[in-house]
Amino acid sequence: MDMLExxxxxxxxxxxxxxxxxxxxxxDMAVEKGEIVALLGSSGCGKTSTLRxxxxxxxxxxxxxxxxxxxxxxxxxxxRKVAMAFEGYSLYxxxxxxxNIAFALKSTQLSRxxxxxxxxxxxxxxxxxxxxxxxxxxxxxxxxxRVSLARALVRDADLYLLDEPMGQLEPxxxxxxxxxxxxxxxxxxxxxxxxxxxxxxxxxLADRIAVMEGGVLQQFASEKELKGRPANxxxxxxxxxxxxxxxxxxxxxxxxxxxxxxGTDMRFDIDGAGLDGEAAKALASTPQVRIGIRxxxxxxxxxxxxxxxxxxxxxxxxxxxxxxxxxxxxxAVMPGRVAARPGDSVPFALEPRHLHIFGRDGSCIRHAEVS
Amino acid sequence: xxxxxxxxxxxxGVALSLILIFFMFPIVWIFLMSFQSNDQILRIPPRILFxxxxxxxxxxxxxxLRTAAGNLQISFMRNLFNxxxxxxxxxxxxxxxxxxxxxxxxxxxxxxxxxxAFTLLSFRFAPPLLVLLPLSLYxxxxxxxxxxxxxxxxxxxxxxxxxxxxxxxYFEDISPDIEHAYRLxxxxxxxxxxxxxxxxxxxGIAAAGLLSFIFCWNNFVFALxxxxxxKQPVTVGALAFVTASGIQYGQIAAAIVLSVTPTxxxxxxxxxxxxxxxxxxxxxx
Numbered sequence: 001m002d003m004l005e006x007x008x009x010x011x012x013x014x015x016x017x018x019x020x021x022x023x024x025x026x027x028d029m030a031v032e033k034g035e036i037v038a039l040l041g042s043s044g045c046g047k048t049s050t051l052r053x054x055x056x057x058x059x060x061x062x063x064x065x066x067x068x069x070x071x072x073x074x075x076x077x078x079x080r081k082v083a084m085a086f087e088g089y090s091l092y093x094x095x096x097x098x099x100n101i102a103f104a105l106k107s108t109q110l111s112r113x114x115x116x117x118x119x120x121x122x123x124x125x126x127x128x129x130x131x132x133x134x135x136x137x138x139x140x141x142x143x144x145x146r147v148s149l150a151r152a153l154v155r156d157a158d159l160y161l162l163d164e165p166m167g168q169l170e171p172x173x174x175x176x177x178x179x180x181x182x183x184x185x186x187x188x189x190x191x192x193x194x195x196x197x198x199x200x201x202x203x204x205l206a207d208r209i210a211v212m213e214g215g216v217l218q219q220f221a222s223e224k225e226l227k228g229r230p231a232n233x234x235x236x237x238x239x240x241x242x243x244x245x246x247x248x249x250x251x252x253x254x255x256x257x258x259x260x261x262x263g264t265d266m267r268f269d270i271d272g273a274g275l276d277g278e279a280a281k282a283l284a285s286t287p288q289v290r291i292g293i294r295x296x297x298x299x300x301x302x303x304x305x306x307x308x309x310x311x312x313x314x315x316x317x318x319x320x321x322x323x324x325x326x327x328x329x330x331x332a333v334m335p336g337r338v339a340a341r342p343g344d345s346v347p348f349a350l351e352p353r354h355l356h357i358f359g360r361d362g363s364c365i366r367h368a369e370v371s
Numbered sequence: 372x373x374x375x376x377x378x379x380x381x382x383x384g385v386a387l388s389l390i391l392i393f394f395m396f397p398i399v400w401i402f403l404m405s406f407q408s409n410d411q412i413l414r415i416p417p418r419i420l421f422x423x424x425x426x427x428x429x430x431x432x433x434x435x436l437r438t439a440a441g442n443l444q445i446s447f448m449r450n451l452f453n454x455x456x457x458x459x460x461x462x463x464x465x466x467x468x469x470x471x472x473x474x475x476x477x478x479x480x481x482x483x484x485x486x487x488a489f490t491l492l493s494f495r496f497a498p499p500l501l502v503l504l505p506l507s508l509y510x511x512x513x514x515x516x517x518x519x520x521x522x523x524x525x526x527x528x529x530x531x532x533x534x535x536x537x538x539x540x541y542f543e544d545i546s547p548d549i550e551h552a553y554r555l556x557x558x559x560x561x562x563x564x565x566x567x568x569x570x571x572x573x574x575g576i577a578a579a580g581l582l583s584f585i586f587c588w589n590n591f592v593f594a595l596x597x598x599x600x601x602k603q604p605v606t607v608g609a610l611a612f613v614t615a616s617g618i619q620y621g622q623i624a625a626a627i628v629l630s631v632t633p634t635x636x637x638x639x640x641x642x643x644x645x646x647x648x649x650x651x652x653x654x655x656x
Binding site: 077084087090155 | 547548552570571
């Protein structure tokens with residue numbers, strides 16, 4: 001059953017003397033019970049607005065929000081049964097860390113022992129036991145963030161909203177906490193949505209990732225699907241590190257298929273038999289497409305595309321080789337060290353089956369074959 | 372401060388002393404005057420050493436002013452009492468009205484919001500004399516002339532804008548998400564206002580209340596025109612010392628000392644709130 005349903009959500013900010021800002025457009029999304037969902041996007045993409053509409057701090061301009069079958073978009077925040085960790089931590093300055101966390105349980109009818117037990121338990125989880133008696137002013141940003149996280153997670157809510165929950169933490173601690181929080185959420189079957197602009201965090205913590213841009217939900221899928229079958233050019237270029245190589249290509253018919261040529265330097269033959277009807281129709285009707293290939297799918301040292309090496313970086317576990325091919329930049333990732341110096345001419349191998357093909361409007365015509 | 376040289380420290384000490392003497396001199400002089408008789412005060416050259424007398428205070432407290440032309444009734448203690456009542460009531464009313472209004476202006480964007488806030492502030496721009504004549508005519512018609520309520524009401528022109536604009540700034544400095552967190556935990560916005568916003572803005576509210584108390588206390592023209600003798604505060608009451616037989620400097624000085632004392636004590640007591648209030652930015656988030 002869907003725990004949370006967003007249907008046709010619009011958010012328009014109107015302020016006097018300025019044109020209205022359409023922050024979220026026609027957002028449809030359904031989150032299952034026990035699922036962890038990441039809202040991923042660059043700043044200003046509408047992800048935080050979405051979160052705040054679910055929490056009830058922003059009105060929806062249009063659409064409906066249902067949580068556990070209840071329509072909540074018109075309810076005050078207090079009655080929505082959601083818990084939230086804020087990006088700015090928002091701890092109560094006059095209360096100690098322990099009181100801050102326990103405060104979230106105040107409206108429940110729990111015994112004092114039970115409250116203490118729960119606070120201690122969650123404090124252990126996010127490693128703040130030793131600062132429980134400090135005041136928010138006296139602890140660091142990273143500690144405040146963990147307190148804020150604890151304050152949200154300690155509650156019994158239908159939905160947990162986490163706004164950039166780990167942005168201030170050191171990388172090591174972040175990795176540890178991710179694991180712990182994920183198992184806590186899974187163990188208790190808690191449904192959670194968190195906002196992040198960090199892909200690594202999104203894929204480490206979330207079951208599904210909602211990629212947003214310009215207020216529009218671009219794709220809502222697992223990380224594997226986002227990488228392997230990006231719905232459009234934006235998702236293709238946004239997901240993946242380093243980003244996908246994108247090139248403009250001219251389409252010509254060849255016997256039994258299509259030929260995509262990038263300038264005079266690269267040529268790819270696509271077998272017509274391997275295309276479904278939609279894709280064939282789309283290729284037949286457009287003279288130009290954009291093609292994309294993941295850096296991990298380019299092999300260095302073989303192949304027929306000659307490039308001039310611009311840089312070759314060894315990152316300790318992989319090499320990033322950037323090459324110039326007729327004024328276009330190609331990045332390749334190789335698992336081992338590559339013997340190439342800037343200025344060298346080396347061959348790159350780009351195989352047609354690894355190509356993603358996008359129409360000029362950005363929509364996907366063909367995904368790469370999953371290898 | 373540790374790095375400053377000896378010369379620097381001496382210079383700073385001297386400069387601070389000079390400034391202190393410059394600003395404190397009138398108050399100290401008045402304090403000394405309040406223990407002298409009129410003759411001693413008017414002596415030329417004036418002397419620092421003199422035989423102190425409590426006659427001025429005695430006259431004020433007993434309400435009997437002995438002058439060359441005979442005994443005069445003055446109601447200084449009554450004036451002092453009026454000042455306390457009027458200023459306290461005015462500040463209390465202004466806090467009751469102004470704090471929720473300040474919160475509304477800080478948290479919510481609404482039609483004409485800025486216009487209303489600015490209009491309230493503009494009461495402070497207009498010279499009071501401008502509104503006094505129409506105001507006194509209206510007050511006569513409404514029967515508010517010479518009532519405590521009428522004066523408390525007109526004092527809102529002084530206290531309300533001050534409280535509104537100072538407290539608004541403090542509310543704006545508190546992250547709204549602190550209240551949001553509280554509301555998500557199952558509380559209404561009214562509870563968030565009274566339990567989170569007001570306590571957090573407490574030092575600011577205290578500072579604004581204190582400032583407007585001082586401004587109300589020092590007001591002269593409103594009470595002069597709108598109140599008769601038994602409702603007048605000390606500022607107006609002090610006029611009584613300018614008598615047909617001369618100006619009673621000693622009593623004026625004693626009256627000033629007595630009328631300054633309550634606000635001075637209040638300010639000293641509330642000093643820590645003022646300092647805390649001014650450093651509110653540090654508790655953000």
